Amino acid sequence: MNDKPSPLTAARSTRRSFLTGVGAAAIVSSSSLMRGAWAQAARLKVGVLLPKSGVQAFFGQSCQFGADVAPAVIKSMLGVDIELMNADTESNVDTARSRAERLISEGAHVLTGPFDSGAAQAIAQVAEQRGVPFMINIAAAPQITEQGYRFTFRNFPTSVDLVRNGLALIRDVFQATRTAPRTAVFMHVNDTFGEANRKAIQAILPKLDYLPFKIVETIAYDPAAKDLTVEVARAKASKADFLLLVCRLNDSIILRREMVKQRWNPMGIIGPGNPGMYEKQYYTALGKLSEYSISNVPWYNPKADLTKAVDAQMKKQFPKERLMFHALNVGFTFEAVMVVADAYRRAKSANPKALAEAIRRTNLDKRMMLGGPIRFNAKGQVEGINSAAIQNLNMRPTVVLPANAAEAKPIFPMPGYGRA
Amino acid sequence: MNVGFDLVANVVVAGMLTGLVYGLMALGLSVIFGVVRVVNFAHGEMMTIAMFAATALFSAWGVDPFLAVFPIAIAFFIVGYALQATLINPFITRPEHTQFMLLVAVAIILVNVLLMLFGPNARNVQVDYQLESIEIGPVLIDVARLYAAGTALACAAALFAFFRFSLTGKAIRACADNHLGARVVGLNVKRLYAFTFGLGAACVAVAGCMMVLLVDVTPVLGPYYTLLAFVIVIVGGLGSMTGALLGGVLIGMSEAVAGLFVTPSAKSMVSFALLIVVLLFRPQGLLGRSTR
Numbered sequence: 272m273n274d275k276p277s278p279l280t281a282a283r284s285t286r287r288s289f290l291t292g293v294g295a296a297a298i299v300s301s302s303s304l305m306r307g308a309w310a311q312a313a314r315l316k317v318g319v320l321l322p323k324s325g326v327q328a329f330f331g332q333s334c335q336f337g338a339d340v341a342p343a344v345i346k347s348m349l350g351v352d353i354e355l356m357n358a359d360t361e362s363n364v365d366t367a368r369s370r371a372e373r374l375i376s377e378g379a380h381v382l383t384g385p386f387d388s389g390a391a392q393a394i395a396q397v398a399e400q401r402g403v404p405f406m407i408n409i410a411a412a413p414q415i416t417e418q419g420y421r422f423t424f425r426n427f428p429t430s431v432d433l434v435r436n437g438l439a440l441i442r443d444v445f446q447a448t449r450t451a452p453r454t455a456v457f458m459h460v461n462d463t464f465g466e467a468n469r470k471a472i473q474a475i476l477p478k479l480d481y482l483p484f485k486i487v488e489t490i491a492y493d494p495a496a497k498d499l500t501v502e503v504a505r506a507k508a509s510k511a512d513f514l515l516l517v518c519r520l521n522d523s524i525i526l527r528r529e530m531v532k533q534r535w536n537p538m539g540i541i542g543p544g545n546p547g548m549y550e551k552q553y554y555t556a557l558g559k560l561s562e563y564s565i566s567n568v569p570w571y572n573p574k575a576d577l578t579k580a581v582d583a584q585m586k587k588q589f590p591k592e593r594l595m596f597h598a599l600n601v602g603f604t605f606e607a608v609m610v611v612a613d614a615y616r617r618a619k620s621a622n623p624k625a626l627a628e629a630i631r632r633t634n635l636d637k638r639m640m641l642g643g644p645i646r647f648n649a650k651g652q653v654e655g656i657n658s659a660a661i662q663n664l665n666m667r668p669t670v671v672l673p674a675n676a677a678e679a680k681p682i683f684p685m686p687g688y689g690r691a
Numbered sequence: 692m693n694v695g696f697d698l699v700a701n702v703v704v705a706g707m708l709t710g711l712v713y714g715l716m717a718l719g720l721s722v723i724f725g726v727v728r729v730v731n732f733a734h735g736e737m738m739t740i741a742m743f744a745a746t747a748l749f750s751a752w753g754v755d756p757f758l759a760v761f762p763i764a765i766a767f768f769i770v771g772y773a774l775q776a777t778l779i780n781p782f783i784t785r786p787e788h789t790q791f792m793l794l795v796a797v798a799i800i801l802v803n804v805l806l807m808l809f810g811p812n813a814r815n816v817q818v819d820y821q822l823e824s825i826e827i828g829p830v831l832i833d834v835a836r837l838y839a840a841g842t843a844l845a846c847a848a849a850l851f852a853f854f855r856f857s858l859t860g861k862a863i864r865a866c867a868d869n870h871l872g873a874r875v876v877g878l879n880v881k882r883l884y885a886f887t888f889g890l891g892a893a894c895v896a897v898a899g900c901m902m903v904l905l906v907d908v909t910p911v912l913g914p915y916y917t918l919l920a921f922v923i924v925i926v927g928g929l930g931s932m933t934g935a936l937l938g939g940v941l942i943g944m945s946e947a948v949a950g951l952f953v954t955p956s957a958k959s960m961v962s963f964a965l966l967i968v969v970l971l972f973r974p975q976g977l978l979g980r981s982t983r
Contacts, residue, residue: 324811325911461956491956497906497915500705500833501950501958508698521813521907531822532833533701556815560822 314352315615317608318379320370320394322386325362326495329520329552330386333597334408337604338383340584341612344605348580351612360390368393375401380621383607386600388412389463395423404614404627408607409600411544412467416652422627424651426606428569428658430467433544434475436658437567441541442481443672444565444660448683451483452512452538458502458526459517460494468517468545487511494519499529507535513684514540516548523547524556531560538684542566549661549668551596561663563685570641570659570670571602577639581605595668602640610635610645641676694951697829702947704830708840710943712901714936715843716916717923718850719894725930726867726887729779729790733798735916737892740801741767741899742908743809749816756816756900757842763900764893771892775885783884798913805910813907821904839901846897847936850890854932863887867930922962926969928979937977941965 319338321331335357342353356379360367367390371382375397382398382405385391391410395418398405405423407415411430416423428436445451457472459465469489476486488509492502503526506514514537518526530536540563542548548564571578571594581601582594594601614629615621635645643655660672664679671681720734731737744763748754778797782790823834854860866873866883874880906912919942924930927938942962949961969976 324806326909328811491954493956496955497912498709499955500709501702501947502955504698504702504705505951505955508695524813525907528822532824533831534824552812558817 314354315612315621316354316356316378316380317611318356318358318371318374318382318384319604319608320358320360320367320374320382320384320390321604322362322367322390323359326521327362327387327519329550330409330546330600331359331362333550333600334384334386334604336585336589336592336597337408337581337601338608340581340588340601341605341608343588344577344580344584345609345612349609349612349616351616353608353612360385360387362387364389364393368397371397371405372401375403379403380615380623381406381611381626383408383604383611386410387462387464388415388467391415391425392463395420398422402623404611404623404630406607406611406630408604410464412463413471414467416650420651422623424610424627424630424647424653426610426645426653426656427603428544428656429652430464430544431471431475432654432656433568433658434468434471437543438472438475438479438482440567440658440660440672441543442479444541444681444683445483447672447674447681450538450683453484454487454509454511455484455513455515456506456509456511456537457486457489457515457517458506459489459491460519460522461491462494462519464545465491465494465517468543472515472517472543484512486515492522494522496522496525499526500533502526503529503533503535507533511537513538516540516542517545518542518547519545520547520550520552524553527557527560527564536687540564540685542568544568544658546599548663549596549598551593554596554663554666558666561666563682564663565671565681565683566661566668567658568599568661569603569656570661571598571639572641572676573670575637575639577637578602581639598668606639606645699948699951700830702951703944704832705836706944706947707940708832708836708943709905709947710940711840711843711936712898712905712939713919713923713943714927714939715846715901716895716898717920717927717935717939718847718932719891719898720920721924721927721930721932721935722850722894723888723891724924725932726863727775727779727783727884729783730787730794731891732791732794732917733801733913734895734920735918736798736801736805736913737767738895738899738902738916739805739908739910739913741896742903742912743805743814743910744896745900745903746814746816746908749818750814755818756903757838760842760897760900764896767892767896768889770889772885772889774892775888776881779888780881780884798917802910802913805913809910811909811911813909815907816903818904835904839904842901843898846894847932850894851932853890859883859886919962922966925976926966928976931976931978931980934976934978941977 321334323331356374358370358374367385371394386409388410391407392415399420399422407425409427411433413429413431416425459469490502490505549566554561585594610633614626618625618629631647633645641657645653659670661668662671662681670676670678723731741763745756745759748759782793820834824831862878863883866880923938923942924935927934945961945965946958950958
């Protein structure tokens, strides 16, 4: 038997094979095209820019938890697949700019981050030039959303709102504790965030007749300072009743220690809307010295379903971490990813313009953080985000105001320390 | 702001005490340059390693930095000796820019190794006396700072005595004064160079153990301390041991006083202004010898 096909048969067979092959290839290629299109519609590439090293490393790493838990929670909530593309801004504005460029070049559909106002300004410029939506998680400098940008959005209060809310809560603390300090020394970091807060405080405070105190001394310092001896000596010499402090994390730890060394024991330390004193590292580094500091900041609603879902996912992914010590960072970072995922679901496209338009039309009632629904105004800014007074009690951040969300009563003035 | 005597006295004393630790750090740099004629661009990074070593010993076994000084200084001496003997000695006769590149490369590697080992977060030690202060008249002195400054002074005094009274110290000075003459009389110059580098490294180890009582350490501190050490030795006089100590105290005090009278956020500006003034009017530094 000759198994070898005749040239004709072979030719026919080849032709048939060829036609079959072409048909199959057409089906495969069309299905792969469809798969590609589906993949584009079903997977959102989110470039996450955070300061995971450098002076703001702790904040960046804390925010990263919020981004890391987002894909699982959002998949079950919205059915959207998310691919995170993480980048470290190294606490440096120029690095933030170059990392944003790189993420876009590598295919990020949308950017989020970066915890810092200076970095946010730089990334916003890149996002605008490249036409890629940028959803800010945390950055308070008002000018970021005052530039007429079309691709930049922020679900975080401006420093003016932060300070306004924070000062109102200071009044509430005084009323709740029946105290009336007459003077304050105002210490602040001199970065973009700190300067924005200083300007806001200097603009708003004189107009508020319900606050009993005046600022007797303003002291600016470097957030990367390694020694705050002189700054604290000056603050102590002002003999102010309490310390109004706009700080970051490491500096707040150094400052608190220095206060004890210099035996300066004012009525209290109150942050009108800044990070630092409710972060895990603050408790770890200072122990009992961390107690009684007050931070008036946006906070999560512990009763919200979304908070419970995020908390559960965080326990699953990061069993050693607790949401309460990363509350603001995780909350706003998670919400930033949620907003872009929701926009993507509605836009059904990763097209930057369609995504930006969908983000602009966001209307999310169910959220994790305290405040009204997530809706952007014409400038790309969410309004109506509330703050709570968080006091460090029993080595954990505790809501003490507003009264309807309070877990404990505020303590002010703070009790004296052993050597103070 | 009312600047009273108490406030000025407190700030000046704190600046002076910190300056003494700065001075010890710069002393290591000055000793190495004065003898080996190599500028150690990894000096700050070496100090950061000593700081991390002190925090590691403290967190692992609760070793107080004052006790940690001994093993860390010995380890640094050995590593410094080996570094000079194996890596730097071959570069002694090469152009200065190659020495510069070599030590900058070492510095970059050290920073990144620290980042890999310890991560970017700040670390510190929490000794019992860290938050204590003593009151002398109107002046409140931070106990940890006082102890650190005292140790820095003691270490500097020991180093001065070594160079003045020991045979090895005298031989090293001979190498520094006349390299050719030292070789002619039979001194093993390369071994003495390695010994000197070891001594400089041990100095910086002691300074690091003391500094960790005053500031939190992160890997990226290294370049800052390298720059600070350069400013101090240039102000005090390159190669002058007394000048390094004096420069440290001057920089520490000027930063403190500037923070008080100008603005705290512009403290380091004053040390650089001081550097420019010294370079303009006394280029060899306050206690340095003129090369002309």
